[in-house]
Amino acid sequence: MHVLDTNAFSALMRGDPVAVAKLTALPRDHVSVPQPVIAEIAYGLERLAASKRKSRLSARYELLARELIRAPWNDAVSRAFGRIKAHLERKGAPIEDFDAAIAAHAIAVDGVLVTANVKHMARVPGLRVEDWSLG
Numbered sequence: 001m002h003v004l005d006t007n008a009f010s011a012l013m014r015g016d017p018v019a020v021a022k023l024t025a026l027p028r029d030h031v032s033v034p035q036p037v038i039a040e041i042a043y044g045l046e047r048l049a050a051s052k053r054k055s056r057l058s059a060r061y062e063l064l065a066r067e068l069i070r071a072p073w074n075d076a077v078s079r080a081f082g083r084i085k086a087h088l089e090r091k092g093a094p095i096e097d098f099d100a101a102i103a104a105h106a107i108a109v110d111g112v113l114v115t116a117n118v119k120h121m122a123r124v125p126g127l128r129v130e131d132w133s134l135g
Contacts (some may be wrong), residue, residue, distance in 0.1 A: 001111035003071055005102055005121070006040045008114040008132055009033060013041070013060040014044045019132045022114075032071035033064075034099045034105040071105040080104035084124050093123055103127050 004012075011019040025029060041061055048054040071077075081104040088095050095103075099117075103124045106113040115121050116133040 001027060001071075001106075001109045002130070003102070003109065003111045003113050003115055004031065004033050004037060004068070005115035005117065006037045006098075007116045007124050009037050009041055009064065010044075011116070011133060012064055012081075015060070016133070018134070022132045028067065029069065030058040032069045032105075032109075032111075034102050035073055036072070036101045038065065038096060038104075071109065073101075073105070073127045074108070076108040077101070077104045080107040087125055088123060095120075095123070100124075 008019060012023060043081050045054065045058055045061060048057070050098055084095065084100045084104055084107070085097075088100075099121070103113060103121055104112075106128070107124070107126055112128045112130050113121055114130050114132050118129050118131050121127060121129050
């Protein structure tokens with residue numbers, strides 16, 4: 001399972017050719033989106049002033065949201081979230097809650113987190129990452 005981080009979902013919304021090619025190469029049921037990603041995207045769209053760009057991005061968001069399955073937030077995700085937050089805090093390298101939650105979704109399904117934030121997310125123990133921003 002490939003779990004999309006917010007920056008990967010954003011790249012798809014922008015029509016990034018590398019990200020789109022990687023997505024289309026995978027079976028649709030092998031890609032999921034955590035609810036925290038949906039929340040961050042919704043926030044980003046709400047912050048934009050009314051414009052053609054906002055309309056275009058909103059339309060692409062709606063299309064992707066219809067096409068991609070959600071990664072369920074279940075007890076396994078909540079336990080992974082707790083482990084991630086506690087571990088990184090003990091190391092003196094805390095992580096934002098949404099980043100920990102997104103990483104926890106990937107860990108809970110033994111999946112790969114698709115992110116351009118490889119260095120940041122690589123601090124999460126046991127998390128496998130893949131960068132779709134690279135050709």
